[in-house]
Every structure is written in C-alpha cells, then in structure tokens.
Amino acid sequence: MFVLAELKDNVRIAPDHFNLKLVDAVRDEIDRKLANKVLLNVGLCIALKEIVSLKDSIILPGDGASHTEVLFRYVVFRPMVGTVITGKIRSCCREGVNVTLGFFDDILIPHAALQHPSRFDEAEQAWVWEYPLEDGGKHDLFMDVGEPIKFRVSREIFEETSPIGPPKAEGQAAQNASTSAAAAAASAAAQEVKTPYKIIGAINESGLGVLSWWDQQGKEEEQDGEDGEDNTEYDNDDEGEGACEE
Structure with missing residues (x-):
C-alpha cells in the first residue's frame, strides 16, 4: 500500500534559511513542497524517507537563493491493483x-x-x-x-490538473459573455470535480x-455449532442410560 519512490528535484533554499544546515533546510523544503501532494503516475506523497545525495549548491545571477540538485526517497501511498x-x-x-x-x-x-x-x-x-x-x-x-x-x-x-488562468479583462469578458457563458460554466464544473x-x-x-456483515454471520455460525454439540452430548447420554437399564 505504501511504496518508496526515488525522486530528483532542484531544491531552492531562500537566504533566510542559510542559518540552517543544508541537509535540514533541504529536508524542510522537500516536505513543504511535496507532503500531501499527488504526483502524476507516482501517488500521494506522505513523508520524506531519506536523502540519497546532494550536489553542489549554486546561486543564480539575480537570485540570492541557493539551488541544489537532490536525489531522495519519498514514502508514497499507491496501493497495487488487487490489494x-x-x-x-x-x-x-x-x-x-x-x-x-x-x-x-x-x-x-x-x-x-x-x-x-x-x-x-x-x-x-x-x-x-x-x-x-x-x-x-x-x-x-x-x-x-x-x-x-x-x-x-x-x-x-x-x-493531470493544471491551475486555472486569470480572469479575462472586463471589456473582453462582456463581448464574449453571450457566446461562451455556457461553455465556461461547463468547463468550470468539470475542473471542480476533477481529482x-x-x-x-x-x-x-x-x-x-x-x-459487521461477516462478524454477525460468524457469530451465528459459531452459535449454531455450539447448539449442535450440546444436542449430540445429550443424545449420547440418553443412549448410555438406555443400555444400562437393559
């Protein structure tokens, strides 16, 4: 039911987290990004298991954060068919x-x-x-x-789900309102129910x-078995008494 998925990601560490150890900062960022999220064809991410490797961190021009390529294993909920x-x-x-x-x-x-x-x-x-x-x-x-x-x-x-784009400008929306209102409503409804x-x-x-169905059935069968055993013992006693009288 739970599997280990080996994943690779480029983790961004903001400057205000530079006071932490790199491993701890990377772990926190991975959990923040993936915990309780669904990865396509992977499953529901539960918790980080271990970090396999960390490559050298780099700082890109115009960005004060560090970027580190990380290989890690994550606990994922994805039961096999038949489970x-x-x-x-x-x-x-x-x-x-x-x-x-x-x-x-x-x-x-x-x-x-x-x-x-x-x-x-x-x-x-x-x-x-x-x-x-x-x-x-x-x-x-x-x-x-x-x-x-x-x-x-x-x-x-x-x-595969994708974020909904920003609303159209008021003027453009007014021009297309009469022709696309039904299509927009149907599209919005479809996006709401998609998981x-x-x-x-x-x-x-x-x-x-x-x-409870099977628990009740088991109790009834057990009760029937006990009743049958009691009747058998009673019949054997009667036969024994009859033999003694003869």
Whole structure:
C-alpha cells in the first residue's frame, strides 16, 4: 500500500534559511513542497524517507537563493491493483459508495462493483445489500456512513490538473459573455470535480464489504455449532442410560 519512490528535484533554499544546515533546510523544503501532494503516475506523497545525495549548491545571477540538485526517497501511498484495504464509508450516492482512509478520501466503489443484488435507498441515502435467505426471502444489509468496510482495489485513475488562468479583462469578458457563458460554466464544473488521483474499489466477492456483515454471520455460525454439540452430548447420554437399564 505504501511504496518508496526515488525522486530528483532542484531544491531552492531562500537566504533566510542559510542559518540552517543544508541537509535540514533541504529536508524542510522537500516536505513543504511535496507532503500531501499527488504526483502524476507516482501517488500521494506522505513523508520524506531519506536523502540519497546532494550536489553542489549554486546561486543564480539575480537570485540570492541557493539551488541544489537532490536525489531522495519519498514514502508514497499507491496501493497495487488487487490489494485489500479496510476503510470507512464516507458517503453514498447513486454512483456508488465513497470510502475514506482518514488521510485519503478519493475512493469510489461503483454500484456495479457492490454485492449483488443491491439497491440505493433514497430515504436513508445508503446502499442496501438484499441478502438472499434460504426460505427465498431477503434481508436488508445497510451500508451506513462511518461503518468500516473492506474492499479490493480494482484500478487507479491519474488525471493531470493544471491551475486555472486569470480572469479575462472586463471589456473582453462582456463581448464574449453571450457566446461562451455556457461553455465556461461547463468547463468550470468539470475542473471542480476533477481529482488528480482516484482509487476504484470493489466488494462484490465473499468476505468483502461492511465488516459487521461477516462478524454477525460468524457469530451465528459459531452459535449454531455450539447448539449442535450440546444436542449430540445429550443424545449420547440418553443412549448410555438406555443400555444400562437393559
């Protein structure tokens, strides 16, 4: 789930940090720049592991800061496809179940990857697994917000995001308002929902899903086993008493 990525960067150290040791200043700057950031096709950066090498620092003309080429290893969150992870349900919608790990929220279990058959309850705003019973009936198992859930990573999605440019001048914006208002609104909406790194999960196999489902099933099976053992011992005692009487 967590991997070590070897990265290279040209780190800029401002003059007001020259009082620190170079290694400490570089470490602080790398963490400030990368911590909790997503690198394209790398993953979510968590923390600096170690600095492998530091090259000579240089000062460029017109810039009082130093620039140092650094090779380092960084702890990155990027689970492999097929990994089973336990998180908590953050919310439910018609698209599926949104899961959080506490430090990472962009996890979606699509409705097609839920236990079958499942339905979305509008009143409760939760997905419900219609668990089939032996008598042909169904028992509703809700996927409530905050419940621990175990899922398998089915795929990952990286999207390149770029900063939004400055607003146009008022005169130019007024001229193009009538022709491009709808396009601008659609573009803004698309940029709002775009996430740089998303994980797609699945729970449509035995043992996956809300943990309480399987805990309850295990308790019921254990209780059934204990009841069966008690009956067996009782029957053996009866047979023994009958033999003695004869």
